Amino acid sequence: MSRIISPHDPALRVMGRIDDGNPDRPVWVFPYTQMSFRFTGTTLSLTVINHHDYGDSRIGVIIDGTPYCIRIPIDSRPVTLTLASHLPDIEHEATIYKRQDGEHYLELLWLAIDDSAEIQPPSVPEPARRIEIYGDSVSAGERDEAVLYAGACDPDVDLSPYSNSWLSYGAIAARKLGAQLHDIAQGGASLLDGIGWFHAPNYIGMESIWDRIEYNPSLGPTRQWDFSRYTPHVVIVAIGQNDSHPNDFMAQEYDGDAARHWRARYADFLRALRGHYPKALIICTTTVLKHDPSWDHAIDETVNTVDDPNIVHFLYSRNGSATPGHPRVQEHEEMANELVGFIRSHGDDIWSD
Incomplete structure (x- = not known):
């Protein structure tokens, strides 16, 4: 029984x-x-x-x-x-x-x-600090337990059993900071619909995920999220790596129409987040996964254009250059430590409601 x-x-x-x-x-x-x-x-x-x-x-x-x-x-x-x-x-x-x-x-x-x-109930109280991440496979911890492939490309087999969100950089950082975490991350997600890797060939980007509670059309209709249910103190925007597929337009023609359109839509996304979270520290970043530095330059330019003192750009010490494959647990720990240091550098007032 x-x-x-x-x-x-x-x-x-x-x-x-x-x-x-x-x-x-x-x-x-x-x-x-x-x-x-x-x-x-x-x-x-x-x-x-x-x-x-x-x-x-x-x-x-x-x-x-x-x-x-x-x-x-x-x-x-x-x-x-x-x-x-x-x-x-x-x-x-x-x-x-x-x-x-x-x-x-x-x-x-x-x-x-x-x-x-x-x-x-659990023996420890619920954390009062709150973090939210908008990201792709790295933020989801995809394939991070394949530690023998640290610093190397992914082997051409299904590594989904090695995906562990608990060991993702955001989860590690949240626990180090004593914070809750909502991890709004999807492997293959770009910023924009129509590019990236998720839900091929009809690619779906974060612009069709970020405000949903369900979003995968293969599993049913989408449903909207009620943002009043959770208000983070810190928001991490970690997208902009998958938008280079199938065409790396930011690297190929930085001032071209596609690149300028992407930067404008990225700014719109930041403003939409600010509309829901008036006080949050919003950290824009990518990850240590290899990508062309033009994407980080685009994010930096866009953050400056938005001109909000609480929207900042952060680069890891090995940003975009550490591994051609998914970061493994070692790289996630490295990222978490650097991210924790950056968040702490903004003082304890960021955690005030």
């Missing part, structure tokens, strides 16, 4: 841009979406429906400080995932989180613990 726990049980602390229109069946879309809690007993399981588009779906769980990765079957029916078994019958601390981006949506049905077990 097991005790069934609803996904909206008050003991569960959730974090992330979650579609909870039906609180009994919330849908996790974005990477690093999570729930944390304490429980007693020897077992823990989660029953879900995996809405799958591509890749090999995995879910992450951390129990008593130890991380685990569980494969989610590609099945449109409910499946029960055993997250832990044969634990000592004591109190445990757990966080369940979404490892991957919108390659799949995860519909939560229920948790199950031992019939006589108890569930309680």
